[in-house]
Amino acid sequence: MKPLKKFAVLGLVCTTGMGAGCTAMSQNEWLNQENVGTIIGAAAGVLVGSQIGGGNGRTAAMIAGALAGGMLGKTIGSKLDQRDRDALAAQTQSVLDTAQDGQVTTWTSTHSDAQARIVPVSTEKQERQVSIKRLPTIQAVPSMALLNKPYQAVKSANIRNAPDQSADKVGGLAVGTRFTAIGRTDNNWIMVGRKGVSVGYVYAPLVEPFKAPIAQAKPAQAPASDLDTLDVASAKQKGIDLDAIDLDATPVEEMLTAQTTCRTVNYSISSKSGNDQQSVKACQAADGAWELI
Structure with a gap:
């Protein structure tokens, strides 16, 4: 996520039931890295969910907020810092968009000893209720x-x-x-x-x-x-x-039944905090963004 969005998410967290406010975060045992990762991820999903553009414009933000922070915050969030979570989210987006089932993609942090192995294991069509905007x-x-x-x-x-x-x-x-x-x-x-x-x-x-079109020496x-x-x-x-x-x-926003693509992805994470494995399932929304279910 861009820095502005990070600050917006943090502000949302600080104003939704924290009581003591952001200044007390470091003193609250419940607000450790693991739990803050979960809260920030969930808040980010809500925040960017309203910023829908054409095509898959919010895919990266959805993954960075909901995937790396929220849905995996209790496991990966306790082992990776924010930079690594964002980088892993970007790699996950690429895997969901382009990797074949069974294809192994490896990710290595640029500033820590964290590594990940990401493997999409199945792809299927599912009928789900999705939100559509229309005039x-x-x-x-x-x-x-x-x-x-x-x-x-x-x-x-x-x-x-x-x-x-x-x-x-x-x-x-x-x-x-x-x-x-x-x-x-x-x-x-x-x-x-x-x-x-x-x-x-x-x-x-x-x-x-x-x-x-195939790139040419000069535009035709x-x-x-x-x-x-x-x-x-x-x-x-x-x-x-x-x-x-x-x-x-x-626009009018409503729910309809749509056949959409869903993918199950396996993670194997290693860092100085230990090793972890987890599977997640992501389905495409009406605007192309991958959402965890």
């Missing part, structure tokens, strides 16, 4: 499969307020427009995300996962438009129709 004019769906991936329009595509060809058109995407695909509905429509909020649906055959063309960075005026200049979408409306 008030966009209809809800009862369920979908989470994607949390960058997509782009391969044909001109209408954005509709419901996953149906007869639903009202609320916008349109020009060819090459990038956006975050929040999920896929049961009838093959893609929920279009802008800064973590659903602004409508496009028919799946009109879009595809975005593939970053201007980069494609990204829905997250556009307002109504600049979008119109690029042939993207957002006129009927009230981008300033307060």
Whole structure:
């Protein structure tokens, strides 16, 4: 976490039932490194949980706060200092995002004798209740499969307020427009995300996962438009129709059933304080962040 977030978390801990305040921490036997790690981790999860951006913008913060501090605070928190917990959280994020089941990843502290062996042992799809944000004019769906991936329009595509060809058109995407695909509905429509909020649906055959171009000596063309960075005026200049979408409306937040990816990860930790082993399970939320369950 960035220093500002660390201070914000510490402030939250100090104002939620501590009574004696931060000045008495070092004198309170209950507030040892192990327990403070648990409290700070849980508070961090709450704090960063409200800071949702597009795609997986809060993944690192969620892991640093909840994984390294909260869920593992009673074990790893008693053996690692804050720098090591943050570094291990960053390594865990990489493992969850890219490592195959059974693949061993090792981590070594840059300033202590701490080491870790991280192994994802299983990956599965689960149906879970997840929180989705949508504009008030966009209809809800009862369920979908989470994607949390960058997509782009391969044909001109209408954005509709419901996953149906007869639903009202609320916008349109020009060819090459990038956006975050929040999920896929049961009838093959893609929920279009802008800064973590659903602004409508496009028919799946009109879009595809975005593939970053191979690096070239000099750019062949201007980069494609990204829905997250556009307002109504600049979008119109690029042939993207957002006129009927009230981008300033307060989003509606609700729970729906979604098929999401869950991974079980085994840790083996060694440090001067001893050795420890633990397994955790993490599932992806609607914005792509990994959350421990």
